[in-house]
Amino acid sequence: MIEGILLPELDDDSRPFWDGCAAGELRVQACGECGRLRFPPRPMCPWCQSFAHNWNAVSGRGRVWSFVVPHAPLLPAYQEFAPYNVIVVELDEDPTIRMVGNLVASEYQPINSVDPYSIEIGQPVRVVFQRLGEGEEAVALPRWVRA
Amino acid sequence: MVDSPAFVKDATCIVGIGQTEFAKALEPSEKQLALTAIKAALDDAGINPSEVNGLSSYTMENVEEFDIARNLGLGDVTWFSQVGYGGGAGCGVVGNAAMAVATGQCDVAVAWRSRKRGARTSRPWAGVGQRVSGHPQWSRPFGLLRPVDEVAMLARRAMHEYGWTRDHLANVALAFRAHANRNPSAQMYGKEMTRQDYTDARWISEPLCLFDNCLETDGASAVVIVRSDRARHCPQPPVSIHAFAQSINRQHQVMTNYFGDDPLEGPAWACARRLWSLADVGPGDVDVAQIYDAFSPLVPLSLQGYGFCAKGEGGPFTDDGALEWPNGRLPTNTSGGGMSEAYVHGFNLITEGARQIRGQAINQVEGAEVCLVTSGEGVPTGALLLTAAR
Ligand SMILES: [Zn+2]
Numbered sequence: 001m002i003e004g005i006l007l008p009e010l011d012d013d014s015r016p017f018w019d020g021c022a023a024g025e026l027r028v029q030a031c032g033e034c035g036r037l038r039f040p041p042r043p044m045c046p047w048c049q050s051f052a053h054n055w056n057a058v059s060g061r062g063r064v065w066s067f068v069v070p071h072a073p074l075l076p077a078y079q080e081f082a083p084y085n086v087i088v089v090e091l092d093e094d095p096t097i098r099m100v101g102n103l104v105a106s107e108y109q110p111i112n113s114v115d116p117y118s119i120e121i122g123q124p125v126r127v128v129f130q131r132l133g134e135g136e137e138a139v140a141l142p143r144w145v146r147a
Numbered sequence: 148m149v150d151s152p153a154f155v156k157d158a159t160c161i162v163g164i165g166q167t168e169f170a171k172a173l174e175p176s177e178k179q180l181a182l183t184a185i186k187a188a189l190d191d192a193g194i195n196p197s198e199v200n201g202l203s204s205y206t207m208e209n210v211e212e213f214d215i216a217r218n219l220g221l222g223d224v225t226w227f228s229q230v231g232y233g234g235g236a237g238c239g240v241v242g243n244a245a246m247a248v249a250t251g252q253c254d255v256a257v258a259w260r261s262r263k264r265g266a267r268t269s270r271p272w273a274g275v276g277q278r279v280s281g282h283p284q285w286s287r288p289f290g291l292l293r294p295v296d297e298v299a300m301l302a303r304r305a306m307h308e309y310g311w312t313r314d315h316l317a318n319v320a321l322a323f324r325a326h327a328n329r330n331p332s333a334q335m336y337g338k339e340m341t342r343q344d345y346t347d348a349r350w351i352s353e354p355l356c357l358f359d360n361c362l363e364t365d366g367a368s369a370v371v372i373v374r375s376d377r378a379r380h381c382p383q384p385p386v387s388i389h390a391f392a393q394s395i396n397r398q399h400q401v402m403t404n405y406f407g408d409d410p411l412e413g414p415a416w417a418c419a420r421r422l423w424s425l426a427d428v429g430p431g432d433v434d435v436a437q438i439y440d441a442f443s444p445l446v447p448l449s450l451q452g453y454g455f456c457a458k459g460e461g462g463p464f465t466d467d468g469a470l471e472w473p474n475g476r477l478p479t480n481t482s483g484g485g486m487s488e489a490y491v492h493g494f495n496l497i498t499e500g501a502r503q504i505r506g507q508a509i510n511q512v513e514g515a516e517v518c519l520v521t522s523g524e525g526v527p528t529g530a531l532l533l534t535a536a537r
Contacts, residue, residue, distance in 0.1 A: 007277060008284035009279060009281075068291070068303060069350070070290060070296050096406070100289050
């Protein structure tokens, strides 16, 4: 099923996030000086300009901020699941930290496993991780189930 | 107010506009289309190509400046520049040319956009590799693949937060279609659409349907800019570039702008603050608007960003035919815009804005003296205020 699914290209800024996912942990970058969370990850804190940072494990709980239901035409690897959902989740720790993901019925189910018409903004969700790819190439994507 | 002298205000005018045919698939190359549109704009301005010494374009433009120059037989080009971010660029491309002319870097500037979007390979999401680098790695792996998906995410949130409905989006699509129905240059000339057609259309990315999307267009548009003192001697009524602004608002991320304090407050808000501070007029003085419309939700989001209504009221603002020519309170995208005339990365909105101020538009707003033109909301953007030169 992963043939043609797009996977992230890990870079200096993003690698710790994806490493966290592989370890089954949702990690968010936090400033080493002022402590504020930021996402997507970047080298400098926009509030105090510090390069120092930590990767904090967060609870992996949040709420649906918005969602869409894509239909054809799509890349073939996605079109076979269409219509599926894509959600944006705001984290419990800081609702201005938002992540794009998918609501799935369970960590083993595909991105069309939830009836899209049952999704509502504000619904509580929690993170799960789905491992895609093989060996060195493997990446774990965070997805979300109803909390 | 801005505490610096307004070098750009009314210093330059658009004195020539030109365009090619607009269609889903045209025979000529992008280069030929660009040359055709620019030559038409120069003819309209009564200016010989040898006088052109400034060139302004999009970073996404495939036709390079030197190639424009050696084909058209330009003189020595002394200023050239490009603006990034696709549909966010158009007003910046024209505004930068105005700045260059106003500050003496060049005397006759040409700004243009040429596209062959009809080709499937030119879709920005076509041909993407198996690995996604840079900021799209935070969205594409999850199937948020196309610009329409990215905008639909904001649209759904606006519907939730503000109570906007599909009817509001249909107001936008239907108004622009009706304008295009009267415009022989428009791809949707004579092709009528009803509210039922909108409701019945297939989904592209819920909550957006086919008719919430812009067209796919091959074509080009161009404008010619000179100093206002010279503009008075050009054959066409001069269109003053009264004010120009750009913005990348704080915390912005291109297209997937979900990460700030309020993602629905996009670059339009910061652009508007600067624009109105540079101008002698305000939103209430605008007679006609050309609002960037790659996707219908960008119109109500822009309307509230540019101050035509309170935050959250952009959807209801479109009710009662507000955007429709001739009787709406703000006739908008009077040539049909990107959704029904042509999608040339928003450049046809600029030429239509100029036509309105000249009094030469197909759907002419009577006595139009102030036209707002905007580039894409949701990306680093720009805006122009075009006024009748005095
Ligand atoms: Zn900090």
